[in-house]
Amino acid sequence: MEILSWNIQAAKGVDATVSVERIVSDIKAFSDADVICLQEVLCTSQSNQADEIARYFPHHTPVFGAAIDRQDNNTRLQFGNLILCRLPIEQITQHKLPQPAVPHVKHMPRQAIEIVLPYNKGQLRVVTTHLEYFATRQRAAQVQYLAQHHSESCSRFHQPSPQGGEGQFLQLTETASAVYCGDFNLTVDSSDYQTLVNNPDPLLDCWRQARGSTPHDPTCGIFDHVQWPEGPHCRDYFFATPDVANALTAIEVNTQTEASDHQPLKIVIS
Secondary structure (H helix, E strand, O other): OEEEEOEEEEEEEOOOOOOHHHHHHHHHHOOOOOOOEEEEEEEEOEEEHHHHHHHOOOOOOEEEEEEEEEEEEEEEEEEEEEEEEEEOOOOEEEOOOOOOOOOOOOOOOOEEEEEEEEEOOEEEEEEEEEOOOHHHHHHHHHHHHHHHHHHHHHHHHOOOOOOOOOOOOOOOOOOOOOEEEEEEEOOOOHHHHHHEEEEOOOOEHHHHHHHOOOOOOOOOOOOOOOOOOOOOEEOEEEEEHHHHHHHHOOOOOOOOOOOOOEEEEEEEEO
């Protein structure tokens, strides 16, 4: 199974040109992904990027999650995450992430999409998200939410509720196997990173699992030195449960494309 993640910056390249076609072309050149996870997808009445991208992947089922959904200058503005999945999707959950009040710091709502799909003889939970950048207190709360959500999912899998429900009371599919990916807006030396990898139910950094102590390839700041004056560094990750991380056969970052201020990355698991 191949999974790709990319913050596409509303399809705006380093050259300031907005091009969904370029994003799609770079995705297809880089990966034949079964699951495509995109962040910063913009949908308005003039340009619905979720629909436009999905048309280029007719064999994938699109799942869009809006972190922002509001009227804006007489048009509907939606901004969030998109998953395109070529495998059967057994379950979808939309998560509104915590946003505690942070006066005097600009910030925006954040969201995560969770899908459950077949994996080997069981299921795999794939979650993609884009965490807060400016408001560090909010990002810490969002990381804690994801860590707790993962632990609760594992607990429900190992301690299932009684069977016998039907309709909306039918027990949901649970699995302890998971991949969390996206733009986490954190660095490997941060306490937020430690919250995920040192969780009681740990999520392993797939790069570290595959490459050991080799520094992460940069996922932003390679070409855009205005938004990222600190230069090339990593903010985008794949985290996975130990069983999935141990099945990892490849991880790669495309450090060549300038179609966004971030770089796409992918993993392959057996």
